[in-house]
Amino acid sequence: MKRKVGFILLVMGFTVLSGVSISARETHKSRKEVMKAPIRIIIRFGKEIFTSPRKSQQRSSSRVSVRVKPVSRQEVHRVYRSSSESSVKTKTGSRREVKIASRANLKPTSIVPKDSEMVLIPEGEFLMGSSEKDIDEVMKLCEESRKVAPNIQCDRADYKDEIPQHKVRLDAFYIDKYLVTNRQFMKFVEATGYKTNAEKDRIGLIVRWAGNYEGEIITKEDGSVNWRSPFGRKNEINNLLDHPVVQVGWNDAVAYCQWAGKRLPTEAEWEKAARGTDGRLFPWGNELPDADGKYRANYGKDRGKADGFEYTSPVGSFPLGASPYGVMDMAGNVWEWVADWYDETYYATGPAENPQGPAGGKGRVLRGGSWGNRPESIRTAVRLRSEPNSGISYIGFRCARSY
Numbered sequence: 184m185k186r187k188v189g190f191i192l193l194v195m196g197f198t199v200l201s202g203v204s205i206s207a208r209e210t211h212k213s214r215k216e217v218m219k220a221p222i223r224i225i226i227r228f229g230k231e232i233f234t235s236p237r238k239s240q241q242r243s244s245s246r247v248s249v250r251v252k253p254v255s256r257q258e259v260h261r262v263y264r265s266s267s268e269s270s271v272k273t274k275t276g277s278r279r280e281v282k283i284a285s286r287a288n289l290k291p292t293s294i295v296p297k298d299s300e301m302v303l304i305p306e307g308e309f310l311m312g313s314s315e316k317d318i319d320e321v322m323k324l325c326e327e328s329r330k331v332a333p334n335i336q337c338d339r340a341d342y343k344d345e346i347p348q349h350k351v352r353l354d355a356f357y358i359d360k361y362l363v364t365n366r367q368f369m370k371f372v373e374a375t376g377y378k379t380n381a382e383k384d385r386i387g388l389i390v391r392w393a394g395n396y397e398g399e400i401i402t403k404e405d406g407s408v409n410w411r412s413p414f415g416r417k418n419e420i421n422n423l424l425d426h427p428v429v430q431v432g433w434n435d436a437v438a439y440c441q442w443a444g445k446r447l448p449t450e451a452e453w454e455k456a457a458r459g460t461d462g463r464l465f466p467w468g469n470e471l472p473d474a475d476g477k478y479r480a481n482y483g484k485d486r487g488k489a490d491g492f493e494y495t496s497p498v499g500s501f502p503l504g505a506s507p508y509g510v511m512d513m514a515g516n517v518w519e520w521v522a523d524w525y526d527e528t529y530y531a532t533g534p535a536e537n538p539q540g541p542a543g544g545k546g547r548v549l550r551g552g553s554w555g556n557r558p559e560s561i562r563t564a565v566r567l568r569s570e571p572n573s574g575i576s577y578i579g580f581r582c583a584r585s586y
């Protein structure tokens with residue numbers, strides 16, 4: 184007998200959702216054996232969207248190649264259950280967030296750490312989102328990517344949440360010039376005793392390269408993977424102090440920013456800080472990230488290695504990739520949590536002044552792409568949805584502050 188199971192390990196940037204058939208025979212393993220065996224899944228780094236487990240059964244099977252090593256029915260159910268719990272969490276998100284913050288003794292401080300330089304983004308209008316012409320360009324870039332990674336599918340529908348391009352006016356605000364680093368996050372943890380989602384759940388996901396723009400997700404449920412061991416090696420944090428913190432969920436990012444006397448940027452603030460006012464494709468302009476053989480971002484070309492960094496890179500390593508305001512790593516390195524709930528139709532209905540995002544939703548927004556992504560997925564207009572709880576080795580954040 185075959186059981187059809189949908190489970191979700193998290194998010195995106197890749198597809199992590201899968202409808203998987205598992206035969207009953209594979210469930211005949213001792214619990215001990217099963218607990219030892221990691222779930223292994225192959226994902227494609229792209230502009231893939233997080234959906235609920237039920238939806239994933241309907242739509243993801245043609246989009247993902249999945250390899251599952253011994254998994255019991257119990258284990259799948261457990262993963263399924265924990266993901267449903269996360270969805271419940273998103274519904275009551277703001278109340279829980281406050282609880283989490285107060286539990287960890289997070290009194291906001293007015294002292295901004297000296298090493299977290301901020302940039303002032305002036306008041307005014309900018310072009311947010313993509314035009315149909317931009318999406319034509321995206322399809323061309325996608326076809327280029329397909330030449331080295333034939334499994335990629337190029338579909339305009341994947342980008343419809345960027346449309347329509349529209350004018351948005353924002354008040355002035357400050358945004359961190361750099362992603363929040365492990366060094367900074369360590370100070371926060373030392374000061375507050377804060378524990379991240381991954382530490383509390385003892386579940387962490389590592390992504391390793393498996394092909395061009397393709398990664399393998401390995402799930403560790405023994406507490407060995409969290410922000411201190413983002414790629415699952417012991418004591419590795421000491422070599423990564425200037426790299427962006429990863430393995431953090433949305434709540435963890437909110438808690439850090441609150442402690443630092445800041446907040447997460449809104450989706451609109453993030454996009455303006457990344458592309459300026461003229462609707463360009465990337466922070467530096469419209470050229471590809473490797474134009475003239477000079478690299479402007481840490482992304483996924485040649486299994487990540489082309490730009491010199493297979494996985495994360497120290498923040499600010501790509502000065503040529505600075506945004507018009509001098510903000511660094513807005514394209515690539517790690518996806519960044521922003522404050523807003525995700526709503527794919529928000530651009531057609533949201534306000535033209537200081538949009539704060541919809542009042543609720545099924546996930547929070549991630550922006551900017553990561554070390555695993557293709558050129559078209561590190562554009563500044565790309566919007567990704569993820570469960571708030573979904574830390575992984577390619578998601579981090581930076582903070583903002585009102586002027």
Ligand SMILES: [Ca+2]
Nearest residue numbers: 481482487492
């Ligand atoms: Ca890279």
Ligand SMILES: [Ca+2]
Nearest residue numbers: 512515517551
């Ligand atoms: Ca980034």
